[in-house]
Amino acid sequence: MSKMKLTRAEYRVLAKFMEQLRPTRQCMKMLKDRFPDHSQSTLLSIFSLEYQKRMKRSLVKHHADVIEDYYQRYRSEASEHPSDPVLLELANEVDLSPSLLARLLLERFLEEHQGSVSSKQVVNSMLREPSLIPDVQLAKHVEQIPKLFPAFPKLCIISTIGQEHEEILREKLREKNLSFVVLTLAETAARTVLKLSKFGAQGSLRRPRTADKWIGNKLPNTGDSPLILINGDVKRRSAPHDGVNSPADENQLRAKGYDKTPDIILEVPVAVEGHIVHWIESKASFGDEQSHHTYLNEQFWSYWNRFGPGLVIYWYGFIAELDCQRDRGILLKDCFPSDIVTLCHSPDQC
Structure with a gap:
């Protein structure tokens, strides 16, 4: 039977191993191979918690000027390579979770095209349902996230x-x-x-x-x-x-x-x-x-x-x-x- 309760010491070992992992299918296989006694759902939940902590610690690096650079790079790459998973590749390069980068890019896009900052509710609804995003290319890239990065499903799936x-x-x-x-x-x-x-x-x-x-x-x-x-x-x-x-x-x-x-x-x-x-x-x-x-x-x-x-x-x-x-x-x-x-x-x- 898979373990679901961990001691503090066991949790620290898990968290240490997860420090350099990214939310990919390969990383989940590595976790299951390394910790076979723990259920996959428990490992996934712990990894999500630790990855979110890592992202919060790194947020200080991603100030307004840096976000603007991400946005311009994304627009350029998406224009030159429309069929590539540009958003995911950029997220890997700058060490941001794909879902967080998608939010930052979407907020910047809406600000540029609407002339004002959109509400959190509007942004969340578009992330839940990418077809609502007025830019077809950005919508396609946002939709790729739960498919290629299964450790971070869409907000609506988490709620469900x-x-x-x-x-x-x-x-x-x-x-x-x-x-x-x-x-x-x-x-x-x-x-x-x-x-x-x-x-x-x-x-x-x-x-x-x-x-x-x-x-x-x-x-x-x-x-x-x-x-x-x-x-x-x-x-x-x-x-x-x-x-x-x-x-x-x-x-x-x-x-x-x-x-x-x-x-x-x-x-x-x-x-x-x-x-x-x-x-x-x-x-x-x-x-x-x-x-x-x-x-x-x-x-x-x-x-x-x-x-x-x-x-x-x-x-x-x-x-x-x-x-x-x-x-x-x-x-x-x-x-x-x-x-x-x-x-x-x-x-x-x-």
């Missing part, structure tokens, strides 16, 4: 992978007959306010040494949720009159920190390996030191404050030593747990 794993999680919960909901921003805000009023603002924001206080505590219910549960499936009601129906209201909630919610909120808490779980977060990536600490600070502790202890599934594995917050309410797994025990709030529910 995350959605697929969320659906896998929902299906696993249905198989176990576990009821769950997916919260809107308005629902998150309402439940947070109720929780603060019930437990007191100061007490609810502390991280306890153990999760014992959450045993038997059911998640507060507002009674007018925009989502309802029918046999484990989430259905949407007509919008409630809760004062949060406009984009402006949604933006206000985001400004107050309500923009992040777990993928799954369990209607009845469960126990996994002796730990209470109120929510589950799905991550279609490997959990390395940097990304996990970012998630802890920006997402997981926020979930804990609002909903109690929970479970994070890193589907492509994680560094084993990071699973050190169990007694404080954050449990890590690399697959859906097999030993789930449903907790009861009253004798009638057992």
Whole structure:
């Protein structure tokens, strides 16, 4: 069975080996040959993380004047050799990821032809669907990236992978007959306010040494949720009159920190390996030191404050030593747990 959890020492060996590799089919074969005990999906996820870190460190070299030089070189080469993978060759030469160079060239092209800088949304939509790019040649070269550099699929494919794993999680919960909901921003805000009023603002924001206080505590219910549960499936009601129906209201909630919610909120808490779980977060990536600490600070502790202890599934594995917050309410797994025990709030529910 392929390994998905690594020790810090094992991860460092992997990262060191990946330092000089580029995202090609050959590099993935080299990784699999060198580390046969690790799953290909885990190796790919780790390589993507490490390559992105390398690109971020090198960004300081790619200032405006340098980007202009890349653009002019690309236009010249594309004109002289229209059938060659010019963008990919240039990316290799200047040590930039093909996807990042494609973004820089596209932004520069749109600025030149539209007279202004295009929004991030416009650029992202064109990278997702190159046929939207008004220059046929540039569109063709952008479209070549996921074919020749499979380690960096298009943005839409990355998004789809995350959605697929969320659906896998929902299906696993249905198989176990576990009821769950997916919260809107308005629902998150309402439940947070109720929780603060019930437990007191100061007490609810502390991280306890153990999760014992959450045993038997059911998640507060507002009674007018925009989502309802029918046999484990989430259905949407007509919008409630809760004062949060406009984009402006949604933006206000985001400004107050309500923009992040777990993928799954369990209607009845469960126990996994002796730990209470109120929510589950799905991550279609490997959990390395940097990304996990970012998630802890920006997402997981926020979930804990609002909903109690929970479970994070890193589907492509994680560094084993990071699973050190169990007694404080954050449990890590690399697959859906097999030993789930449903907790009861009253004798009638057992």
